Amino acid sequence: MSKWRSVTSGVPQGSVLGPALFNTFVGDMDSGIECTFSKFADDTKLCGVVNTLERRDAIQRDLDRLESYRLGGEWIESSPEEKKDLGMLVDKKLNMSRQCALAAQKANHILGCIKRSVTSRSKAVIVPLCAAFVRPHLEYCIQLWGHQHKKDMELLERVQRRAMKMIRGLEHLSCEDRLRELGLFSLEKRRLQGDLIAAFQYLKGPTGKLERDCL
Structure with a gap:
């Protein structure tokens, strides 16, 4: 087995290895999620019907879990106020x-x-x-x-x-x-x-x- 080495750069977009590494990283993102969680390519969405206090608390707990998701020591920032989603x-x-x-x-x-x-x-x-x-x-x-x-x-x-x-x-x-x-x-x-x-x-x-x- 080869020795562990630090990775100083990312994987080029469009590479064969890129999707495999990405799926490995986000594979457990939905662990413990109570509401509907959907993934499409590199887009991830959390959905839920909020018509009771219990459902409101459930989706808030899921949001808190996702907010703590991070890459190494870097926090993953929330989406901006305006963004493109599937065009x-x-x-x-x-x-x-x-x-x-x-x-x-x-x-x-x-x-x-x-x-x-x-x-x-x-x-x-x-x-x-x-x-x-x-x-x-x-x-x-x-x-x-x-x-x-x-x-x-x-x-x-x-x-x-x-x-x-x-x-x-x-x-x-x-x-x-x-x-x-x-x-x-x-x-x-x-x-x-x-x-x-x-x-x-x-x-x-x-x-x-x-x-x-x-x-």
Whole structure:
């Protein structure tokens, strides 16, 4: 067996050894945890329903346990007031206005790239490009961060209206008429459709049948 030596540097990101060492380090993090504890890659979340004093105390005990978790002599700092979590910007008050503004900014940036790099303004070209590259930014995990403020949703609708104005021959039509002419729905209606699908899938459960308790 080789001799023990001090490690003076970390493991390069993307290495084969990195995930193994990381999993070894965090493997016992959920030891003694009373609430729901989920891990995804290097993201760890503690969840729990706090509707009684006992549940409140339980989740506080878990938070205290996690707070004492550390790497050697270095304390692991708590998350900042605002951070990105799986592509979404979340703050401690769960205000999603910044996430909405960021999504609209990204979508507008890509829309600008399409406008500068594509000469055609036909329906057959612009609609598929916007559906593939612009709209996903406006609808990614929208069931979680959407619907909070009307002004935020209007910001997203503005991006789609800007995209429709690029199409030749529809300049004289109103926003509703453009949607009808293109066979599209407003983002508000698409969100409603997504909400209904998500609710149905939740009620259906893993068995593929509607759960009796939900009826």
